[in-house]
Each structure stands twice: as structure tokens, then as C-alpha cells.
Amino acid sequence: MENKRVVLASRPAGWVSEENFRIEAAPMPAPAEGEVLVKNLWLSLDPYMRGRMSDAKSYVKGVELGEVMVGQTVGEVLESRHPKLKKGDHVLTQLGWQLFGTSKEVSKVDGSRAPLSYYLGVLGMPGLTAYFGLKELGQPKPGETVVVSAASGAVGSVVGQLAKARDCRVVGIAGGSAKCEYVKDELGFDVCIDYKAGDLHAALKAACPEGVDVYFENVGGAMLDTLLRQMNLFSRIVVCGLISEYNATEPYGYKNLRAVLVNRIRIQGMIVFDWKDRYGEGLAALSELLQKKQLKYRESIVEGLDNAPTGLISLLKGGNFGKQLVKLA
Numbered sequence: 045m046e047n048k049r050v051v052l053a054s055r056p057a058g059w060v061s062e063e064n065f066r067i068e069a070a071p072m073p074a075p076a077e078g079e080v081l082v083k084n085l086w087l088s089l090d091p092y093m094r095g096r097m098s099d100a101k102s103y104v105k106g107v108e109l110g111e112v113m114v115g116q117t118v119g120e121v122l123e124s125r126h127p128k129l130k131k132g133d134h135v136l137t138q139l140g141w142q143l144f145g146t147s148k149e150v151s152k153v154d155g156s157r158a159p160l161s162y163y164l165g166v167l168g169m170p171g172l173t174a175y176f177g178l179k180e181l182g183q184p185k186p187g188e189t190v191v192v193s194a195a196s197g198a199v200g201s202v203v204g205q206l207a208k209a210r211d212c213r214v215v216g217i218a219g220g221s222a223k224c225e226y227v228k229d230e231l232g233f234d235v236c237i238d239y240k241a242g243d244l245h246a247a248l249k250a251a252c253p254e255g256v257d258v259y260f261e262n263v264g265g266a267m268l269d270t271l272l273r274q275m276n277l278f279s280r281i282v283v284c285g286l287i288s289e290y291n292a293t294e295p296y297g298y299k300n301l302r303a304v305l306v307n308r309i310r311i312q313g314m315i316v317f318d319w320k321d322r323y324g325e326g327l328a329a330l331s332e333l334l335q336k337k338q339l340k341y342r343e344s345i346v347e348g349l350d351n352a353p354t355g356l357i358s359l360l361k362g363g364n365f366g367k368q369l370v371k372l373a
């Protein structure tokens with residue numbers, strides 16, 4: 045068995061490129077007392093990784109040059125010196141972009157209840173983001189109109205389905221006709237707008253005749269500015285992500301903030317780990333919906349650690365269709 049890892053070689057200015065990463069051989073680690081040796085099977089690729097490649101101040105410290113890229117994985121325990129885990133167990137880890145690693149901070153996952161990769165998506169961080177962001181900050185009421193951007197993605201797809209389960213009118217925004225058809229026909233949103241097809245403002249006006257009560261923001265920039273013009277009195281905007289701005293070298297200049305004052309809009313940012321103490325509640329709710337087949341989900345998979353950099357670059361450009369993963373083994 046040989047270990048391999050992907051480290052941050054340089055910090056991107058603007059768009060991420062393959063040159064920002066270095067793939068290198070790594071020593072096979074041995075678990076210390078209290079640790080497990082894990083063979084990573086699945087690596088999650090997430091938009092937040094772009095932020096960690098930068099040294100700008102953020103809610104979590106960035107990756108240092110030469111350090112393994114951060115990321116969650118699901119893997120198999122090969123050797124255990126952990127009191128509660130044994131060889132063969134499957135675990136959720138923070139081991140990052142490498143084939144093998146050791147840790148004491150892992151949590152056991154059950155591959156008989158759901159495919160292991162789901163613990164990185166619908167039954168993991170993105171699913172929990174959707175659950176708590178919508179419930180706690182969006183607070184949609186039956187009959188209200190909820191708009192979700194990046195609607196076919198890991199977070200957006202769950203947000204929209206949860207809002208439908210709360211009897212809301214749900215409008216998705218996604219890039220391209222294939223993603224929009226999936227969002228409407230498979231996920232059951234009422235409408236999905238292809239923002240690449242033309243006038244988003246006009247399309248939103250037609251799709252939301254009674255205005256927008258909750259906007260779940262995954263994109264930012266021009267999309268958020270356009271939505272601000274459609275928001276109702278006392279509406280809520282959940283700022284979950286601003287992916288259109290992550291590779292920008294200049295901040296987007298918002299033009300429509302007056303709407304916040306006039307309509308008393310509540311805009312609140314969120315980071316999923318603000319609800320760390322309640323993950324159990326979120327996972328139970330999401331598992332129940334999955335088991336009842338009331339939650340649909342899809343994945344976008346690249347094969348092999350060597351392809352993780354291209355996978356992340358593609359995700360940041362919307363090349364994924366569903367939760368982006370790397371299959372490692």
C-alpha cells in the first residue's frame with residue numbers, strides 16, 4: 045500500500061488552476077494510541093475549499109502552502125487503537141485530500157443504512173446546511189414563495205425539497221436546461237429558471253407573481269442583486285454561499301440595498317457548524333425523508349485522487365451536476 049496526497053502548492057489569484065496543487069507520495073502513517081488508520085474511499089469536494097486556498101481572513105484558517113488540502117472523507121478503518129472503533133468500521137473524517145491518514149476525531153457511519161458517499165452530501169454537511177439554514181433562518185410558512193439558487197446542487201436541491209415539504213411555492217434557479225429539467229421534473233420544484241437563458245429579473249417576476257418571501261442564497265453577485273428587487277415586506281434572505289464571488293479579484297458592487305430598508309428584509313449569513321450541537325436532529329429528519337423516498341439526490345463523481353484538482357475547478361465553474369465527489373477506492 046502506498047500513500048499519496050494533494051497539497052496546496054501556490055495560492056490562486058482569481059480562478060483556481062491545476063498549478064495550485066501538487067500531487068506527491070506520502071509516508072504511510074501509523075496510528076498512535078487513541079487513533080485509527082483510515083483508508084479513504086470517498087473525498088468530498090466543496091466550494092468552501094476555494095476560500096481555504098486563500099490567506100484572506102475568514103471564519104476558519106486557510107490551508108498553509110505545502111499542507112494537505114482540507115476536506116471531509118468517508119473511509120474504512122484498517123487498524124484501530126481507538127477505544128470505540130474496530131478494523132472494518134466506516135468513518136467520516138477530516139483527513140483531506142489523501143489516500144490514507146490517521147486520526148482520533150472521526151465519527152462512525154453506517155453503510156447499511158445509506159450509501160457511504162451520502163454521508164458527505166445529503167446525510168452530511170450539505171444536507172445539514174440546507175436543513176438548518178432553511179428551518180432556522182429562512183423560516184418559511186405554508187403558501188410562501190421560496191427561491192433557491194444553485195438549485196440542482198448539493199445544498200440547493202435539499203433546500204427546495206424541504207421547502208416543498210413545508211407546502212411552499214418553490215422556485216429554483218440553475219444553469220442550463222438539463223439542470224432545470226431535473227430540478228422541476230425530478231425534484232418537484234414548481235418552477236426552475238435557467239439564469240443563463242436571459243433576463244433573470246423578468247423570469248423571476250413571472251415565476252413569483254406574489255413576490256419572494258424567502259431567498260436561499262448560494263450564488264451572490266448579480267443574482268443576489270436581482271433578487272433584492274423581488275423580495276416582499278419582512279422577507280428573509282439566507283446567505284449560505286456566494287460562489288459567483290469566490291474567484292473574483294474585486295468584490296461585487298451591490299446596487300439594490302435600498303430594498304432591504306424599504307421592505308425590512310432580514311439578511312443573515314450562516315455557517316453550518318453554528319448548529320453543531322443539533323446535527324443529530326438534522327440527520328434524523330433527513331434520513332427519514334430519504335427512507336420515505338421524499339428526498340431525491342444525485343452525485344457527480346470523478347475517479348481517483350489525481351483528478352481531485354480538476355474536480356474542484358469544475359465544481360467552481362458549475363461543471364458538477366449534483367454533489368461533487370472523488371471516488372478514491
Ligand SMILES: NC(=O)c1ccc[n+]([C@@H]2O[C@H](COP(=O)([O-])OP(=O)(O)OC[C@H]3O[C@@H](n4cnc5c(N)ncnc54)[C@H](OP(=O)(O)O)[C@@H]3O)[C@@H](O)[C@H]2O)c1
Binds near residue numbers: 170219262283284362
Ligand atoms: N454556509 C455554509 O455553512 C455552507 C455549507 C455548504 C455549502 N455552502 C455554500 O452553498 C453553496 C452551494 O454549495 P454546494 O456544495 O451545494 O455546491 P453545488 O451547488 O453542488 O455546486 C456549486 C454550483 O454553484 C453554481 N455556480 C457556480 N458558479 C456560479 C456562478 N458564477 N453563478 C451562478 N451559479 C454558479 C453551479 O450551478 P449552476 O450550473 O446551476 O450555476 C454549481 O453547480 C456554495 O456557495 C457553498 O459555498 C455554504
